[in-house]
Amino acid sequence: xxxxxxxxxxxxxxxxxxxxxxxxxxxxxxxxxxxxxxxxxxxxxxxxxxxxxxxxxxxxxxxxxxxxxxxxxxxxxxxxxxxxxxxxxxxxxxxxxxxxxxxxxxxxxxxxxxxxxxxxxxxxxxxxxxxxxxxxxxxxxxxxxxxxxxxxxxxxxxxxxxxxxxxxxxxxxxxxxxxxxxxxxxxxxxxxxxxxxxxxxxxxxxxxxxxxxxxxxxxxxxxxxxxxxxxxxxxxxxxxxxxxxxxxxxxxxxxxx
Numbered sequence: 001x002x003x004x005x006x007x008x009x010x011x012x013x014x015x016x017x018x019x020x021x022x023x024x025x026x027x028x029x030x031x032x033x034x035x036x037x038x039x040x041x042x043x044x045x046x047x048x049x050x051x052x053x054x055x056x057x058x059x060x061x062x063x064x065x066x067x068x069x070x071x072x073x074x075x076x077x078x079x080x081x082x083x084x085x086x087x088x089x090x091x092x093x094x095x096x097x098x099x100x101x102x103x104x105x106x107x108x109x110x111x112x113x114x115x116x117x118x119x120x121x122x123x124x125x126x127x128x129x130x131x132x133x134x135x136x137x138x139x140x141x142x143x144x145x146x147x148x149x150x151x152x153x154x155x156x157x158x159x160x161x162x163x164x165x166x167x168x169x170x171x172x173x174x175x176x177x178x179x180x181x182x183x184x185x186x187x188x189x190x191x192x193x194x195x196x197x198x199x200x201x202x203x204x205x206x207x208x209x210x211x212x213x214x215x216x217x218x219x220x221x222x223x224x225x226x227x228x229x230x231x232x233x234x235x236x237x238x239x240x241x242x243x244x245x246x247x248x249x250x251x252x253x254x255x256x257x
Contacts, residue, residue: 001061001062001078001085002088003057003059004021006056008021018037018060021038025080028079034064041058074088091110093111094178095177098163100121101114101119101128102119103119103121103163103164105170119163121162122152124154130143
């Protein structure tokens with residue numbers, strides 16, 4: 001979702017930040033459920049940099065519960081604080097994503113900023129790879145295909161190989177960074193899912209995971225009974241590991257933007 005205002009939703013001083021946006025979206029759009037926290041695209045540091053450079057708004061990413069609702073949101077957009085926002089499907093791109101327009105790593109075609117300045121993956125020429133043609137008369141290679149006549153050149157490292165070659169130093173660096181980012185992302189996602197599971201498994205009438213009122217009263221009665229019968233020997237037994245287990249949670253399909 002694009003055009004999210006910094007003054008209203010960035011930082012604690014705004015009175016809730018993106019959590020306030022999440023509540024507004026759910027309140028003003030019938031049937032919309034956002035099960036996870038909303039995040040700025042690019043992360044907090046990138047957003048703060050944009051604000052320092054004078055930008056007034058940026059984009060956020062969130063998950064919508066239910067595939068039918070996701071399609072409805074894509075078509076009709078969303079409202080928050082009386083304003084209409086356009087929504088598009090989020091295409092996650094990592095440092096090792098390859099763009100078919102500029103032949104560089106870090107983004108995909110839909111997010112390329114060099115649409116008017118393409119670069120061929122085969123020869124680094126100023127044309128799309130699909131438009132690459134061999135100039136040798138009689139060459140049977142089709143448009144977009146490499147051949148023995150071509151002088152391979154990488155637009156990224158300037159080496160004598162195509163941009164997607166595994167030997168490319170720039171590609172190897174991008175793959176390394178991409179793997180590390182995915183590992184970190186999986187760890188964060190695991191932590192977030194644990195928080196959601198803990199919230200779902202809290203007993204009714206509790207706050208912070210403590211015992212419910214009924215449980216507290218039952219414990220007090222048991223303690224009082226023990227005090228009244230001091231001559232009775234009490235045998236304490238330790239609960240066997242595995243006897244008490246948390247209920248499993250069913251994963252709900254969702255789409256990201």
